[in-house]
Amino acid sequence: MSDQVSVEIRSNVPSPFCGIASDDLQIQVSGLDVRVVANGDAVTTPAFELPVEALKPRVAGVECSLDEACARAAELISRSHYPVFSGFGTDVNDTRAALSLIDRCRGVFDQKRSEPSLRNLLVVADSGWMATTLGEVKNRADVLVVFGTDIEDAFPRFFERFVWNSETLFGQDPATREVIYIGREPSGRAAYAPDGRAPWVLPCPSESWPDVAAALSALARGARLQASEIGGLAIGDLQKVVERLKNASYSVVTWAAGQLDFPNADLTVQQLCQLVVVLNETTRSGVLPLGGQNGDKTAAQVCAWQTGYPTRVSFARGYPEFDPFLFGTDRLLASGEADLLVWVASLSTLPLPVTDVPTIVIARSGMRCEREPEVFIPVGTPGIDHVGHAYRCDSVVALPLYKLRESGLPSAQAVLQGIENALDAL
Amino acid sequence: MLTKLAGGKVYDPAHGQDGVVRDIFIRDGRIVDGPGGDTPDRTYDLSGRIVMAGAIDMHTHIGGGKVTIARTLLPEDHRGDPAVREGLMRGGCGHAAPSTLTTGYRYAEMGYTAGFEPAVLPINARQAHMEMADVPLMDVGGYVMLGSDDFFLRLLSSGADQRLINDYVAWTIRSSQCIGVKVVNPGGISAFKFNQRKLDLDEDHTYYGVTPRQILQSLARAVHELGVPHPLHVHGCNLGVPGNVDTTLNTIAGIEGLPMHLTHVQFHSYGTEGDRKFSSGAARIAEAVNANKNITVDVGQILFGATVTASGDSMRQHANAGHANPAKWVCMDIECDAGCGVVPFKYRDQNFVNALQWCIGLEVFLMVEDPWRVFLTTDHPNGAPFTSYPHLIKLLMDRSFRNDMLATINPDAAALSNLGSLQREYSLYEIAIMTRAGAARLLGLSDRGHLGAGAGADITVYRPQDDVEKMFEAPDYVFKDGELVVDHGMIVNVVWGNVHTIRPEYDRSIEGRLKDYFDRYLTMHVDNFPISDWELEGDGRSKILIHPCRTGGRS
Numbered sequence: 001m002s003d004q005v006s007v008e009i010r011s012n013v014p015s016p017f018c019g020i021a022s023d024d025l026q027i028q029v030s031g032l033d034v035r036v037v038a039n040g041d042a043v044t045t046p047a048f049e050l051p052v053e054a055l056k057p058r059v060a061g062v063e064c065s066l067d068e069a070c071a072r073a074a075e076l077i078s079r080s081h082y083p084v085f086s087g088f089g090t091d092v093n094d095t096r097a098a099l100s101l102i103d104r105c106r107g108v109f110d111q112k113r114s115e116p117s118l119r120n121l122l123v124v125a126d127s128g129w130m131a132t133t134l135g136e137v138k139n140r141a142d143v144l145v146v147f148g149t150d151i152e153d154a155f156p157r158f159f160e161r162f163v164w165n166s167e168t169l170f171g172q173d174p175a176t177r178e179v180i181y182i183g184r185e186p187s188g189r190a191a192y193a194p195d196g197r198a199p200w201v202l203p204c205p206s207e208s209w210p211d212v213a214a215a216l217s218a219l220a221r222g223a224r225l226q227a228s229e230i231g232g233l234a235i236g237d238l239q240k241v242v243e244r245l246k247n248a249s250y251s252v253v254t255w256a257a258g259q260l261d262f263p264n265a266d267l268t269v270q271q272l273c274q275l276v277v278v279l280n281e282t283t284r285s286g287v288l289p290l291g292g293q294n295g296d297k298t299a300a301q302v303c304a305w306q307t308g309y310p311t312r313v314s315f316a317r318g319y320p321e322f323d324p325f326l327f328g329t330d331r332l333l334a335s336g337e338a339d340l341l342v343w344v345a346s347l348s349t350l351p352l353p354v355t356d357v358p359t360i361v362i363a364r365s366g367m368r369c370e371r372e373p374e375v376f377i378p379v380g381t382p383g384i385d386h387v388g389h390a391y392r393c394d395s396v397v398a399l400p401l402y403k404l405r406e407s408g409l410p411s412a413q414a415v416l417q418g419i420e421n422a423l424d425a426l
Numbered sequence: 427m428l429t430k431l432a433g434g435k436v437y438d439p440a441h442g443q444d445g446v447v448r449d450i451f452i453r454d455g456r457i458v459d460g461p462g463g464d465t466p467d468r469t470y471d472l473s474g475r476i477v478m479a480g481a482i483d484m485h486t487h488i489g490g491g492k493v494t495i496a497r498t499l500l501p502e503d504h505r506g507d508p509a510v511r512e513g514l515m516r517g518g519c520g521h522a523a524p525s526t527l528t529t530g531y532r533y534a535e536m537g538y539t540a541g542f543e544p545a546v547l548p549i550n551a552r553q554a555h556m557e558m559a560d561v562p563l564m565d566v567g568g569y570v571m572l573g574s575d576d577f578f579l580r581l582l583s584s585g586a587d588q589r590l591i592n593d594y595v596a597w598t599i600r601s602s603q604c605i606g607v608k609v610v611n612p613g614g615i616s617a618f619k620f621n622q623r624k625l626d627l628d629e630d631h632t633y634y635g636v637t638p639r640q641i642l643q644s645l646a647r648a649v650h651e652l653g654v655p656h657p658l659h660v661h662g663c664n665l666g667v668p669g670n671v672d673t674t675l676n677t678i679a680g681i682e683g684l685p686m687h688l689t690h691v692q693f694h695s696y697g698t699e700g701d702r703k704f705s706s707g708a709a710r711i712a713e714a715v716n717a718n719k720n721i722t723v724d725v726g727q728i729l730f731g732a733t734v735t736a737s738g739d740s741m742r743q744h745a746n747a748g749h750a751n752p753a754k755w756v757c758m759d760i761e762c763d764a765g766c767g768v769v770p771f772k773y774r775d776q777n778f779v780n781a782l783q784w785c786i787g788l789e790v791f792l793m794v795e796d797p798w799r800v801f802l803t804t805d806h807p808n809g810a811p812f813t814s815y816p817h818l819i820k821l822l823m824d825r826s827f828r829n830d831m832l833a834t835i836n837p838d839a840a841a842l843s844n845l846g847s848l849q850r851e852y853s854l855y856e857i858a859i860m861t862r863a864g865a866a867r868l869l870g871l872s873d874r875g876h877l878g879a880g881a882g883a884d885i886t887v888y889r890p891q892d893d894v895e896k897m898f899e900a901p902d903y904v905f906k907d908g909e910l911v912v913d914h915g916m917i918v919n920v921v922w923g924n925v926h927t928i929r930p931e932y933d934r935s936i937e938g939r940l941k942d943y944f945d946r947y948l949t950m951h952v953d954n955f956p957i958s959d960w961e962l963e964g965d966g967r968s969k970i971l972i973h974p975c976r977t978g979g980r981s
Contacts, residue, residue, distance in 0.1 A: 012951040023954050092556055093965060103516050124498050128754040128768075130744075135549075135761035135949045139576075140619065162949070169576050169762060169947050170633065249621070280744070284621045286759055304494045305526050305557045308504035308519035319508040319517040320525075322501050387960065389556065396491055396760055398552045399954055400961060 005031040014390070014399040016091065016347050016383045017047035019293035020134060020155055020162075021392035021399045029404050034384060041156035043293065050349065050366040052407055054378040061372045066410060066418065073342075073360045073375045074422035080340035080358075082316060083107040086329040087352065087363070088299035089345030090412060091388035091401060095295075095302035097416035098344050102315055104420060108338070109303055109313045110329045112350045113296050116258040118324050120289045121300075121310050122266040129273040132252055132286025133394040138162045139169040140284075141177060143248040145241065146199075147255040147272055148183035148209050152190035154256050155290055159190040180241055182216075182233075183209050184259065202241070204231030206262055213271035216242060220278040245279055256290040292393040295347035295382075301391050301398075329353060346379050346412040347390070362415050365407070380409035428453050428464050429908065434472030434887060437854050438479065439863040440876035444855040450477065452883040455908035459879045472887055475902060478858050479875050480539025480884030482865040485659075485689055485724050486806040488529050489543045489557030489566070491550045492736040492766040495756050496523040496807070499768055500734060502752075514920050522733045522770075522807045530562035532813055534912050537886030537901040540565035540874060540923070541812075544608050544659060544689065545738045547571050549763040551602035552957055555925070559968050563911055565874070565884070566968075567926035569608035569659045570598055571738055573641050574615035576762040577943055582644055583634040588651070589933070595648040596932035597940065601956035605869060605926050605973065606656035607649050608689075610738040611663055612638035615765040618741035625741070627663050627676050638663050639680045646684040652930040653975035655870020657685030657722065662694050665742045669698040671707025678714050678721055687868065688715075690726025690805040692787035704779055706786045706843055712793030715800070722868060723794065724801035727787035727818055728780065729810035734770040736808065743767020762947065773810070781839035785832070791822055792848040797859040798867070816898035822852040823894050870973050871926060882924075883908035922967035930975050 007030045014023035018041065025048075026038035032052045036045040057069035064072075077083055085102050088095065088111045102109050111117065123129060137144070144163060151158050165174050179191045179199035183206065191199040204212060208231025215230050219242045225235055245251045253272050260268060272287060279285035291297065304310040309322035325331070332338035333355045341359045343352040349367045352359070358374045361367070365378035382388025383401030388411075391398045410418075429452040436446050451458045451466070487493050497504070504519035509528040511517040518525035520532060533541060541561070546554045546568035558566040572578055572595065581591055595607060613636060614625040620633050627638050646658040662677050664670040674694040678686070688694065691711060699705035715721050732751075737743050740757050747755045747769055755769040773780040787809070794800040802819070806812040821828050825848075832840050840846070852860075866875025873882045887903040904912035911919045937952075944952035962968050 012953055014950075014954055021950065023951050096560070100516070103511055121498060124495075124754075124756065125501050126754060128499060128750075128756045131756065131758045133759065133761045135763070135947075136619070136759045138949060139762055139947060140759075167946060169580075250619070284619060284759075301494060301553070302556075304497050305489075306518070306560055308497050308523070308525045309501060310498055315511070315517055318510045318512075320504075320519065321508070322504075387964065389552065389961070391553075395494075396547075396550050396553070396758075397950065398556065399950065400552070400958065 009037065010404055013404070014383065014401055015044045016390035016401055017294050018044045018155065018157070019291060019393045020158060021390065021397055022157055022161065023399055027404060032405060032407055034404060043154070043156060047294070048384065052365045054365050054376070055409065057375070057377040059375055066377070066415070069375055069377050070415065070418040070422045073419045074426055076340055076358050076360060076374060077105050077419065078423060078426050080105070082338050083340035083342055084110060084329050084332045084338040085342040085344060086110040087112055087343040087345035087348065088295065089348030089350070090295045090299050091346065091382035091390050092298060092302055093388060094344065094346050094382065094412035094416070095299045097413040099303060099306050101416050101420045104423065106315045106318065108327050108332060109311065110327055111296060111299060111311050112348065113258065114311045114328065116291060117296060117300055117311055119257040119260055119266045119269050120291070122324060123270045123273055127270060127273065129287050130276050130280055130285070132288055133396050134162050134392070136286065137252050137288060138165055140250040141252045142172065143178045143180065143244055143251040145180045145182060145245065145251065145253045147213065147253065148206065149254070149256045149259045149290070150184050150187045151256065151290065152186060152188050154258065156190070164194055178244065180244070182212060182241070202233050202237055204233050209260070210268045212238065213268045217271045217275040217278065220245070220275050245285065246283060248283060248285070251279065251285040252288050253285065254288040254290055258291055288394065290393050292391060295390060297391040297393060297395060298389070301395060333357065344412055344416070346381055362412050365409055377415050378409060379412040379415055380407055382411070385409050386411050428461060428466045430461065430466035430469040431472050431477065431885065431887070432469055434475045434477035436477045436877060437858040438877040439855060439859045441878050450877055450885070452905070452908045455883055457877060457879055457881045457883050470903065474890070476854065476888040476890055477877070478886050479862040479877055479881070480886050480904065480906065481537050481861045482875055483538055483541040483803065483806070483812060484801050484865040484869060485544045485803045486541045486812055487543060487545065487736050487808070488541050488561055489526070490546060490554035492545070492738070492768055493523060493557065495766065495768045496734045496736045499754060499756060500770060503732070514917050522811050526557050526560035527562060530564050531917055534563035534904055534917065535915060536815060536899060537888070537904050538564065539884035539904070539906050542566065542869065543568045545569070545571050545610065546602055546604055547738065547760060547764040548575065548598050548602050549761045551604065552961065555603060555957060555962055559962065562920050562922055563906055565923040565926060567605040568602065569606040569656070570602040570604040571608050571610055571764050572598060573609035573612045573645055574764055576616065579613065579616055579631070579634045579636065582640060583636050588644065588647055590936065591644055592648045592651050593932040593936035595645065596652050596930040597936055599654070600929055603925065603927050603957045603962060603970070605928050606654060606659055607645060608659040608661065609642065609645050610661040611665065611741055612641035614638065614663060614741045615738060618744065618765065619759050623741065623745065625663060627673050627680065642677065642681060646681055646686055650684050653977055654928060654930060655973065655976060656868060657687045659687045659689055661689050661739065665693050665739055666746060668696045668704045670694050671697050671710055674711060675714055678718055681720070683720050685720050687722045689724050690803065690808065691723040692726045692728065692783065692790055692809070695786050695790060700842055702778060704782060706782060706789060708786045708789035709793060709844070712790055715794050722799040723790065724803040725787050725790050726803055726805035726809045728773050728783045729804060729814045729817065730773050730775045730780070730784065731810065732770070732772045733807045733810055734768060736766070736768045738764055738766050740765030740767045743769050761949070775835045778836045778839050781836035782842060784835065785839060785843035785845045788821060788828065788845055789843065789848065792850045797856040798864045800860060801865055802860045816895045819857055819898050820895040823857065825849065825851050869926070870928070872973065924969045924971045925962055926971050926973060928973050928975055
């Protein structure tokens, strides 16, 4: 048994994947093998346990040294007129290094999941909002409205950690909390109270969600509506929801923008935000936009403080410019404006777009590409292979990420800096 | 490496030097007494130039959640001031909520070498530090915000021993890697979560049954007894409310002689006289500051134009949200810890209230007698962006310019102000006190803000000009830790600054109590809460400087 790899159990490990920064994971590490042994879930566990595959970079499918891969990447970047960097999917330092390179080569910073993020960000930039955070939900919320979202599908531990907790700071019994689903029905029983009480569900087709959100906002303002039903929901029921919110001490309205997948969904988010603004004229309420998994929020935060804009930023004119439409990766590739795709994703393994332009992939080892890119550089994952920082969905809390194993994989930060150094050498 | 700055006119109030012509020697980033027999590797002929320590902004919102909320809120503001990638400078944006990189470049171009973020939420401290780490060319530090966090309020309302509160305050300062403690609308941010819409100095928090006066006393005592050099940094009750001058005066009286710093006091110096029930309380505030040596203030001057107000004071920001211009704003309740409110604002010189606010700030500057106890701030970006400092300095140094400006503002406001009758003009020496020596002393930075041996060589060299605004806008040279970083307006070297901290001692038994509290109520494990040194220094840019606490503070 002399060749047996030592097994180590790590406690209180933070997850950069789940969007709610669960930091109570127990993880067993044995060589390169990582197992979540306690407090995992359907999102976090596979993300931690993704096996390491490639350890060496490839250029045109052929294994090579990191220096050679960086040199080839630098060559492609220097030849490109308009490179688009997307994915992100990254921790703080990876994003910092990427922005330095993008600024230098006058490229675009975009994210695989910019579209969902923009459904919220456009609202902030247009009218703002009144928001709350997970810790306030855990201790204060008496009514939770879930709009158009099946929370447990994307955030399996949300209810366990923040709604059905055993006690609160202010003497409220969390088991008495009222949960109201509007639009989408919950797929499981996470939203059921500990005593088995079901949430109040008001299902309606997604085509009607913009109208339903607008109706809630209007009713809260005291408007009288001509319609008697919207999307099959009786106005009387919507009125009851509003009354319940008005009588609550601290209500929370939540959604996951990724699940509001229809055109102009930002306008629906805006109505929900206006509803909460109106509620705050007499009582307290906050919005809680869920999202930001796998480094989405982290990359957007770094981009916001370094450029002024959270995502979809072009440096083509020598300074950062933001445009939620023009600087989308898919559009830039489809129109032929972008002549190079650089995919950077140290946390996420979401697929990259299939394109005919040369492609550089800097992604966590284990990521699969449908088509072999010109350059593939496998990197370590922050929070597994090296230290780092990741934000959770409410943009407030950033957790430290720890190194769990010795894989020898470089960080995306080191690779991106290597490419920038290689540009200097050209 | 030995550098000689030869023959400049030195304004170094920490050593009483008021325009003394002398040489300064720098060895390995520090100022030294003399060349020690060595020939300087580099000599700068500074004859006819003015030499001061690098300027210190002791209250500027340069990092943390609410600043990035302000950035996200205002893309149009960034579009109006794009910062082009140029030379060593990366691209970014300027004006009211500038990008971190541009923040550093523009401060350095004005000769500032340090800035302190005054509203670091404990739960958001990691973000504040990560943002400040991306501010080049500047030393940074933070004041950690307490007073509306539930752990503290539970201690206070349960009648906990002051020693326990001290331990918690010390643990929080260390966990958040800060250098001071700030309180914002004491208890008010928490009260707002319970739907209280105002909280006067002696009004009970509806849930905890404690008053802001008790909160202030407890925190000021903790800061004093822990030996924290910087007095409790206080953003008082009733910000912006007409009549709040009485609250502020009561706050001064109520602290019972303990050291206290009243921040952006302009916003807390409003009376209710006159037809519009809005008047200047500056004379009363200045009188109280002059009489109470335990009190220091920074002004939070407003200057006309568009900006954004970013504050931890969710209660008052929500109350003022109707004034948002453009009409959008963000308020947030945060983690049973604090809150924030971000409201864009346009100060107009023809608006009566704004014009009087402008007068009130200047009145405070000119009527507080001791320049060691009043500091030059706009509460960036709340009163105006920091880039307006040279203009503000001119208003203080040039009476005729000030009176010319006074003649252009809302005449009713001008008529209600005694500004026109104030003769005082600040000297260069006094400006150096306010923006260097005094700020360093107030924060306990023994190696900054002066030009004596042992100081970090943060040095700014100006060419004297008739127009002091132009002089302070663009120094000839700026040195950061001995490195020339700005040469006649050009950034010639990008270095990264230090993080100034303190590490007060405390009884570790508080940690068991905190673990239990985190486990039961909060959303993260207590071990993941404190910011480790590797998080600040790990990438090789920032360096932590730990300043000593005073001893013997504990009674």
